[in-house]
Amino acid sequence: MLTLDWMFFAIAGPAVVFAGVSKGGFGSGAAFASASVLALVLEPGLALGVMLPLLMLIDAATLRPYWRKWDNKDAVLLILGGLPGVALGALLYKVAEPDVFRVLIGAISVGFVVWQLANANGLVRRVQHVLPVWAGVLAGAVAGFTSFVSHAGGPPAAVYLLSKARTKTDYQATTVLVFWVINIAKFIPYAFLGMFTLQTGMANLALAPFALAGAWLGVRAHHIVPERLFFALTYVLLSITGAKLIWDGLT
Template sequence: MELINWATLMVAIPAVIFAGVSKGGFGSGAAFAAASILALVLEPGQALGIMLPLLMLIDAASLRAYWKKWSWPDAKVLILGMVPGTVLGALFYARADPDSIRLLIGVISLAFVGWQMAQKAGLMRLSERRLGPRAGLLAGVGIGITSFISHAGGPVAAVYLLGQKLPKTTYQATTVLVFWAVNLFKFSFYAVMGILTFDTLGIDLVLAPFAILGTWIGIRIHKIVPEMLFFGLTYVLLSITGVKLIWDAIG
């Protein structure tokens, strides 16, 4: 399938800008929506392969703005847990068919929205105490698995980091550092397993400026745009794409 065409670009450009805004300014928890949206018009493996280099570019662009503002103890424990989690994610991906991946991405999308809504409604509450290293390692494993399969490690990271009661900017900086490490580690797996191809890298060259644009926007609106407004739009997008992906997988 030819990846660089107008139909694909009309979906990919806003999705990539959205990913940049999310990772650059709002903790990256919803950036995986871009891969979910792309999976509506491409094979899941192609969507994942396209998004990884762009997410790495966004990570690099964001890292400077938040340099050394992170919580290193929290970042370290998540990164350590991420290593075995990535290996488990790779093993699952190697045995799954495209519809299984679509189904999983769709379920993760809807689960993220459900978790957020339950929190807003007071049905679920984070612990009042800071979580310990064991919880961080477990969260890191979850990040590795979900990030490999659908670039959706952000929600798992959010559960742990929000429980640490970090200041907004420290929280944002920690997610940037963690996912820079996560994406760098899984790059070699994607290359060896054929998820990254010359076709996906070709469309990445076209989309790269839009990833930088989204990151620039996200960093600048980090302090002025209400998170409720941004995530409200995110929930709508993820609900629609989640339902559609599940329907396509089982239909």
């Protein structure tokens, strides 16, 4: 039962603002945590249903500030993988064990950050090569699947995008475009699975201002934060979300 009382807003409001800041300024990596927070006061499936329209609203609000600043090739690769990943998530949602994927994605995310730090400190020899096309498609497929089952598509996409030299803005813009498409693709299967109700719609209307405020703050923070600090924060968020995924999967 969804009750729009003070406790709901005390928990859901900051969670939705956080999702807006993460998606609007720092690559979506930690935005999935908002659904986990909502699950403290809602049944998990209902929490996913409440979050998706809000994530779509954040996508729409942040698309214009980053319009055409994305990397076309990487965006296409991630989307080409992401759409089948969403379809697979829809087919397996009722039978898949999401905890296995949470642990796997969390381990990859944390391991990637450790590898990047080792490279930066000269502990390992950096291998200079262009990632193959299939790596982007695979990352997109994993992102699409995990996004469908838990809104946790950010870390797989971040691992692929951060492995390539790029500016903070084309990285951010690419994630905005990719998850705008993926979240639209998730909407119809979510509806068929019964995740949207009159109550979730009322919650969406009540939480929409929080989503828009978070998106605005995220875009502002993106342009204010220096590039070096931006990527440092992104790695921190990726580490935290990766650890959180592992913890959720194991517990």
